[in-house]
Amino acid sequence: MIGGHNSPTLAARQQNTAVIEPGARIPVLVIGTGYGGSVAALRLAQAGVEVHMAEMGMAWDTPGPDGKIFANTTSPDYRSFWLRTRTKQPISNFLGYPLDKDVPRYTGILDAEEMGGITVYQGRGVGGGSLVNGGMAVTPQRENFGAVLPSVDADEMYDVYYPRANTELGVSTIDPAWFETAACYQYARVGRKHAQRSGFPFVFVPDVYDWDYMKQEAAGTVPKSALAGEILYGNNHGKKTLQQTYLARARATGKVTVSPLHRVVSVAPAASGGYTVGMEQLDTGGAVTATKTVTAGRVFFAAGSVGTCKLLVRLKANGALPGLNGEIGKGWGDNGNVMCGRANHMWDPTGALQSAIPTAGIDNWAAGGAFAEVAPLPTGIETYASFYLSITRNPHRAEFSWNPASGKVELNWQTSWKQPSITMAKSIFDRINAKEGTIYRTDLFGAYKIWGDHLTYHPLGGAVLNKATDNYGRLHGHSGLYVIDGALIPGNTSVNPFVTITALAERNIEKIIAADF
Ligand code: FAE
Numbered sequence: 001m002i003g004g005h006n007s008p009t010l011a012a013r014q015q016n017t018a019v020i021e022p023g024a025r026i027p028v029l030v031i032g033t034g035y036g037g038s039v040a041a042l043r044l045a046q047a048g049v050e051v052h053m054a055e056m057g058m059a060w061d062t063p064g065p066d067g068k069i070f071a072n073t074t075s076p077d078y079r080s081f082w083l084r085t086r087t088k089q090p091i092s093n094f095l096g097y098p099l100d101k102d103v104p105r106y107t108g109i110l111d112a113e114e115m116g117g118i119t120v121y122q123g124r125g126v127g128g129g130s131l132v133n134g135g136m137a138v139t140p141q142r143e144n145f146g147a148v149l150p151s152v153d154a155d156e157m158y159d160v161y162y163p164r165a166n167t168e169l170g171v172s173t174i175d176p177a178w179f180e181t182a183a184c185y186q187y188a189r190v191g192r193k194h195a196q197r198s199g200f201p202f203v204f205v206p207d208v209y210d211w212d213y214m215k216q217e218a219a220g221t222v223p224k225s226a227l228a229g230e231i232l233y234g235n236n237h238g239k240k241t242l243q244q245t246y247l248a249r250a251r252a253t254g255k256v257t258v259s260p261l262h263r264v265v266s267v268a269p270a271a272s273g274g275y276t277v278g279m280e281q282l283d284t285g286g287a288v289t290a291t292k293t294v295t296a297g298r299v300f301f302a303a304g305s306v307g308t309c310k311l312l313v314r315l316k317a318n319g320a321l322p323g324l325n326g327e328i329g330k331g332w333g334d335n336g337n338v339m340c341g342r343a344n345h346m347w348d349p350t351g352a353l354q355s356a357i358p359t360a361g362i363d364n365w366a367a368g369g370a371f372a373e374v375a376p377l378p379t380g381i382e383t384y385a386s387f388y389l390s391i392t393r394n395p396h397r398a399e400f401s402w403n404p405a406s407g408k409v410e411l412n413w414q415t416s417w418k419q420p421s422i423t424m425a426k427s428i429f430d431r432i433n434a435k436e437g438t439i440y441r442t443d444l445f446g447a448y449k450i451w452g453d454h455l456t457y458h459p460l461g462g463a464v465l466n467k468a469t470d471n472y473g474r475l476h477g478h479s480g481l482y483v484i485d486g487a488l489i490p491g492n493t494s495v496n497p498f499v500t501i502t503a504l505a506e507r508n509i510e511k512i513i514a515a516d517f
Helices: 010-014 035-046 142-148 154-169 176-181 183-197 211-219 246-252 304-317 415-436 498-516
Strands: 025-031 051-054 110-115 118-123 202-204 256-259 262-269 275-282 288-301 338-343 360-364 370-375 385-392 400-403 408-411 481-483
Touching: 025 035, 025 304, 035 051, 035 246, 035 256, 035 288, 035 498, 051 262, 118 304, 142 154, 154 246, 154 498, 176 183, 183 202, 183 211, 183 360, 183 370, 183 385, 183 415, 246 256, 262 304, 288 304, 304 400, 304 408, 338 415, 360 415, 370 415, 385 415
Parallel strands: 025 051, 025 288, 051 256, 288 481
Antiparallel strands: 110 118, 202 360, 262 275, 275 288, 338 385, 360 370, 370 385, 400 408
16 A cells, blocks of 8 residues: 555556646746645646646655655665765764665655755655655744744734644644553653653644554554654655645646656746746756756746755846845744754663654743754664754854855855754753753764754745745746745744745735736
8 A cells, every 4th residue: 555544546646747848838837846836836726827846856656666655764775865875864873873874876855955064954856845854733832923924914824824724734733642652652751751840841743644544553553654763754654745735636626737857947037928947857866868948927936945045046146037136045044953862761761662753842932942842763672862853043044145166056054053052952951951860862963972963954044035025925026936935934933844834825825816817
């Protein structure tokens, strides 16, 4: 069986992947198939507009030789990384042993893109980040929203667009009674106990994983995904990715087609109106097998914060889009991501079986600037470790710029800028360690290294709303060009970002359809 019981059939997933023809003329091109792009495609299609989506990653609709579409976290293979010959796992070491290994170069699902001393993890494929992420679907606390998106009406967001996003994404919270007894959440209950004994508020974190499916996994009646350690490289069952939600509904309109393995490389005003868009078609080794030029009436940049910024910064610098303003590339942040582990006492086991889907968090945002998820370490053995991904109120913002010497877009992030995040995370974990008489793990990110401060899962900003664009994502300087992804959000959402990206896209596309189409 491919896909969870709530998944569309393989045939349904494969429909509408008729790749675009050179010379095609289309009303709307969407660059990228993550959250922003999927919202735009669905709503435009429902309004009667034909949409084509170009996605540089694969379709992820065909099983490999093992019968599965996606690889497991415990045994990464050719499917796991985007055009790398060696894995770059977020947790690089365990008990002193390096975990990374050689893999064949392939257009795999997780990109570990190194820019300015930070490794930016991103999903690659039809569904974008929804393919690889933990599905944690968190709406920011209302009182924090003003700092997240200062120019957006909070009432509208909390009354209309957050609820809409949560419904469409299929967000729900774990059954609290099941949480108390499930062996696979022993690690989260230990995390709660330690948080509460130190006086921190504990919260359940909603998710798009199908909790009924997970219960069946625990009962052994369906193929396992979360309980088989699947995360990061895709979930073969249970997780409602964009393929099962927005994109399935977009495709069902019959007005949306998708070209996987098509990377957009240029956008410029066309003499006849609209935009000339250049694309490269890739094979699974990453080689360019064809270049194509198409004409689109309007173009939505939804390539993710990094993808959208790399395009816009280069197109402004090389004169293809000269009207873009000086805010392009500015205001990029890492959502303050930092990871750490704690070593528990032998009487506090966290469980050999750990659900790969986190469901618990420690909220110390107001007092200490940190919101920490109690994350799994699904190794299959008892580790006595508690593991956390913290989102912190890191104030630093970097800028993308074009470097003519290297011929690349670069990011001026500084490795020392993670220090405020560490300090904020320590506001939680120093206190817990002191209370519990425990210490930090030093074996997860290298030899004697406590903090996973070299990475982010949450790139945000670079084409910030109401700065690089108007207050609805219309790029200044070129009518008919829009940004509709995480690039709009100025660097931090106080929680995991995809619900906010989705809700903002819902708000913006409603306005754009009403006013521009
Ligand atoms: P995104 O989903 O990244 O989609 C952009 C798409 O554009 C990708 O499919 C790209 O391959 C494609 N693309 C890029 N450049 C081009 C080009 N030139 N031509 C054609 N296509 C292109 O953008 N967030 C949460 O809220 N909860 C979580 O639990 C969570 N866990 C995460 C775990 C991991 C390991 C990672 C990497 C991320 C996680 N995130 C999580 C972050 C979340 O997935 C991310 O914020 C969103 O996916 C960003 O959505 P966008 O629409 O901006």
